[in-house]
Amino acid sequence: MRRSSEQTKATILAAARERFAVDGYERATIRSIAADAAIDPSMVMRYFGNKEKLFAAAAEFDLQLPRLAGLDRDDVGARLVEHFLDRWEGDEALMVLLRSAVTNAEAAHRMRAIFAEQLRPVTDEFLGERDDGGQRAALAASQILGLALARYVLRFDPVVAMSRAELVAWVGPTVQRYLAGRPEASV
Amino acid sequence: MRRSSEQTKATILAAARERFAVDGYERATIRSIAADAAIDPSMVMRYFGNKEKLFAAAAEFDLQLPRLAGLDRDDVGARLVEHFLDRWEGDEALMVLLRSAVTNAEAAHRMRAIFAEQLRPVTDEFLGERDDGGQRAALAASQILGLALARYVLRFDPVVAMSRAELVAWVGPTVQRYLAGRPEASV
DNA sequence: GTCTATAATTCGATAGAC
DNA sequence: GTCTATCGAATTATAGAC
Numbered sequence: 228m229r230r231s232s233e234q235t236k237a238t239i240l241a242a243a244r245e246r247f248a249v250d251g252y253e254r255a256t257i258r259s260i261a262a263d264a265a266i267d268p269s270m271v272m273r274y275f276g277n278k279e280k281l282f283a284a285a286a287e288f289d290l291q292l293p294r295l296a297g298l299d300r301d302d303v304g305a306r307l308v309e310h311f312l313d314r315w316e317g318d319e320a321l322m323v324l325l326r327s328a329v330t331n332a333e334a335a336h337r338m339r340a341i342f343a344e345q346l347r348p349v350t351d352e353f354l355g356e357r358d359d360g361g362q363r364a365a366l367a368a369s370q371i372l373g374l375a376l377a378r379y380v381l382r383f384d385p386v387v388a389m390s391r392a393e394l395v396a397w398v399g400p401t402v403q404r405y406l407a408g409r410p411e412a413s414v
Numbered sequence: 415m416r417r418s419s420e421q422t423k424a425t426i427l428a429a430a431r432e433r434f435a436v437d438g439y440e441r442a443t444i445r446s447i448a449a450d451a452a453i454d455p456s457m458v459m460r461y462f463g464n465k466e467k468l469f470a471a472a473a474e475f476d477l478q479l480p481r482l483a484g485l486d487r488d489d490v491g492a493r494l495v496e497h498f499l500d501r502w503e504g505d506e507a508l509m510v511l512l513r514s515a516v517t518n519a520e521a522a523h524r525m526r527a528i529f530a531e532q533l534r535p536v537t538d539e540f541l542g543e544r545d546d547g548g549q550r551a552a553l554a555a556s557q558i559l560g561l562a563l564a565r566y567v568l569r570f571d572p573v574v575a576m577s578r579a580e581l582v583a584w585v586g587p588t589v590q591r592y593l594a595g596r597p598e599a600s601v
Numbered sequence: 602g603t604c605t606a607t608a609a610t611t612c613g614a615t616a617g618a619c
Numbered sequence: 620g621t622c623t624a625t626c627g628a629a630t631t632a633t634a635g636a637c
Binding site for chain 1: 440516552557567588597
């Protein structure tokens, strides 16, 4: 079947996202992506140049974080956890990055860029001017990424079994404390 | 140079651990491991059969968790974080698993086994008989793994820059709450 | 826009000489 | 115990016909 240039490119990109999300950068092959897209492997090269550029296109995405300023101040932790659960389950974008960033330097760089350019501005606006803003945002990111790792990648039974509400009830306060609490405060 | 069987095997295993820790299962090659060990690639096959068995040998390890029963009850979170920071920085064993478990099914299975067979018994003894023991242990694992991911793999600047004491002060209470607190409790 | 053919590497694995 | 030689498969990437 003859398709338009745009159609073809979009089909390849969708197949690439799926493969990169499941297999990570090294195991995902141009051949397997082409097969999923029901197209010849050379077409992938034609439209994206090489594997690296294809990954760059597939890994491009927007966290779509809400502004925290408008939220109840005691509620930002839970809201953030809910938002990230939605983003993890909504599409493969975050999984593409996580699965590749562990062994691929370029993907890890992307992760850091997204942290700096998309998460930091949002938490900074909430936190105001303070010198531990980077630490607090990074700690929140560590828990959110760790939760995704345990639930979607490593598939630890108890975390897989927990409901969205349970996860928010447990992890929300952690993120809340990282963003708004004192280090020593707990329980 | 002619070496003994034991020597050779140990040298190969050490090189394998390093490579798997840095590159993960797919990128680490038998050839590169052999080169690091200054030995012929065929020797690796001779001693370990195939790549899968070599990984199994390299990924075998003991968390060496302390018994929590003997500790101050309000202190287990901080002690666990300290212990894991030591284990992450002491040798490559945990990194071997983390770098591979994200894209390799066998490594992920190993991770779950270590969680179930080494972490669970220790937290269960501390928690006593209760039905949310698995959830609590898994939540603690999610934060500890997320911290390692941010600090050692993704290298988020703020987390890399934080001292051991700062990390314990921030993350200790989180683990403490997962093991001993109530879900809603925070700040 | 699509595909065939193929170059150039690289990998895991095996056979066998010394 | 160590190495050479090599197979067979898979990969990215390119050139060019239709």
